[in-house]
Amino acid sequence: MSGNRSRLDSAPLGVATIGYAFMGKAHSQAWRNVASYFDVPAFERKVLVGRDADAVAEAAARYGWAESATDWRTLLTRDDIDIVDICTPGWLHAEMAIAFLEAGKHVLVEKPLANSMTESAAMVAAAEAAAARGVRSMVGFNYRRVPALALARDLIAEGRVGTVRQVRVSYLQDWLADETAPMTWRLRKETAGSGALGDIASHAVDQVQFLLGDTVTDVSGRLHTFVPTRNGPDGPESVTVDDAAWATLSLAGGAVASVEVSRVALGRKNALTIEVYGSEGSLAFDLERLNELMVLDGTVPVERQGFSRVLVTEPGHPYLDAWWPQGHTIGWEHTFTHQIRDFLVAIDTGVAPSPSFAEGLAVQRVLAAVQESAAAKSSIVTVGS
Numbered sequence: 046m047s048g049n050r051s052r053l054d055s056a057p058l059g060v061a062t063i064g065y066a067f068m069g070k071a072h073s074q075a076w077r078n079v080a081s082y083f084d085v086p087a088f089e090r091k092v093l094v095g096r097d098a099d100a101v102a103e104a105a106a107r108y109g110w111a112e113s114a115t116d117w118r119t120l121l122t123r124d125d126i127d128i129v130d131i132c133t134p135g136w137l138h139a140e141m142a143i144a145f146l147e148a149g150k151h152v153l154v155e156k157p158l159a160n161s162m163t164e165s166a167a168m169v170a171a172a173e174a175a176a177a178r179g180v181r182s183m184v185g186f187n188y189r190r191v192p193a194l195a196l197a198r199d200l201i202a203e204g205r206v207g208t209v210r211q212v213r214v215s216y217l218q219d220w221l222a223d224e225t226a227p228m229t230w231r232l233r234k235e236t237a238g239s240g241a242l243g244d245i246a247s248h249a250v251d252q253v254q255f256l257l258g259d260t261v262t263d264v265s266g267r268l269h270t271f272v273p274t275r276n277g278p279d280g281p282e283s284v285t286v287d288d289a290a291w292a293t294l295s296l297a298g299g300a301v302a303s304v305e306v307s308r309v310a311l312g313r314k315n316a317l318t319i320e321v322y323g324s325e326g327s328l329a330f331d332l333e334r335l336n337e338l339m340v341l342d343g344t345v346p347v348e349r350q351g352f353s354r355v356l357v358t359e360p361g362h363p364y365l366d367a368w369w370p371q372g373h374t375i376g377w378e379h380t381f382t383h384q385i386r387d388f389l390v391a392i393d394t395g396v397a398p399s400p401s402f403a404e405g406l407a408v409q410r411v412l413a414a415v416q417e418s419a420a421a422k423s424s425i426v427t428v429g430s
């Protein structure tokens with residue numbers, strides 16, 4: 046049974062997750078834990094889907110799924126599957142998400158929404174048609190569920206930093222710094238869409254629009270591939286995506302943001318930092334210290350100004366009342382549990398979940414404009430609508 050769920054419905058929601066590697070593992074632990082910490086509608090972890098029968102069966106047993114399967118299409122006609130959590134590479138998102146939405150299944154899909162604007166637009170159309178039937182959909186921008194970043198958004202919305210003028214987002218990794226690192230689906234345009242841009246600038250752009258509650262209107266971008274050839278299964282192969290990307294973004298409200306992302310920043314493992322500068326205050330966040338938000342109040346006399354370290358572990362902070370006593374910190378994996386919690390509550394209450402596929406498309410539009418700008422020597426490109 047899917048769609049138009051009411052609180053009176055008592056049958057547990059049946060859940061399937063597709064993919065059991067990095068994100069499939071992260072989402073599986075969230076599905077395993079969420080009901081122990083949050084009030085969510087009853088659900089059952091029914092099926093984990095992969096391609097290799099033995100490997101997915103082992104993963105299903107290890108992660109706590111009742112069964113495993115190798116053909117995702119078999120889920121389409123199963124009445125006991127209400128929710129499908131898509132943790133596969135981007136080239137599969139559109140085909141899977143559209144099929145499941147049309148079959149009446151609620152869909153959570155990992156970021157980026159899809160690999161192309163055409164696929165993204167088709168997914169939004171399918172999501173809107175499904176929503177009219179009470180079927181929900183959401184994109185997995187999990188950093189929205191870091192309590193310190195949810196707090197940052199609240200502070201900005203309350204006007205605590207005044208008018209936001211400038212935002213800096215830097216997201217740096219180094220797993221491609223080694224020139225001998227092999228080809229993967231992430232380095233081919235046809236499977237990944239783009240490189241660091243779609244993979245991690247998607248998070249950065251979503252954060253800019255999420256934190257400011259604003260939309261990017263134009264961009265100037267630059268892409269670069271430092272290692273153009275890597276060894277694939279059949280010998281050397283051209284890398285067809287970017288290793289690093291840079292962009293400046295204008296927002297409708299007047300702010301300007303800079304985004305810098307890389308997968309070759311030697312020494313930086315998963316270094317996401319975000320700084321927000323307003324007319325009356327500033328905020329700074331570092332994922333390696335994700336329980337903290339640095340806050341500066343620019344309205345006090347300058348002699349008393351300075352960044353304060355707010356430890357975001359109070360029960361009154363976003364999501365924290367479900368976890369530990371104050372000061373007992375949480376980690377990166379909790380963001381996925383928060384994401385599942387929000388999705389389940391949205392399904393249960395009939396409230397449209399966020400980020401919607403339309404919000405995912407808004408990010409894709411910005412990324413497409415960055416690609417267009419990069420191809421035109423960084424000239425300013427208006428973000429399409």
Ligand SMILES: NC(=O)c1ccc[n+]([C@@H]2O[C@H](COP(=O)([O-])OP(=O)(O)OC[C@H]3O[C@@H](n4cnc5c(N)ncnc54)[C@H](O)[C@@H]3O)[C@@H](O)[C@H]2O)c1
Pocket residue numbers: 063064065066067068069094095096097115117132133134135137155156157185186187244
């Ligand atoms: N939110 C985040 O922080 C974050 C981090 C990493 C990746 N991602 C996103 O998650 C998605 C998956 O990335 P990943 O890192 O988990 O990739 P991965 O390569 O580690 O795993 C991909 C999984 O998809 C499965 N798969 C591939 N084709 C399939 C098919 N036809 N049928 C069934 N299963 C299939 C594979 O077996 C594998 O289990 C991507 O969209 C990626 O951008 C998000």
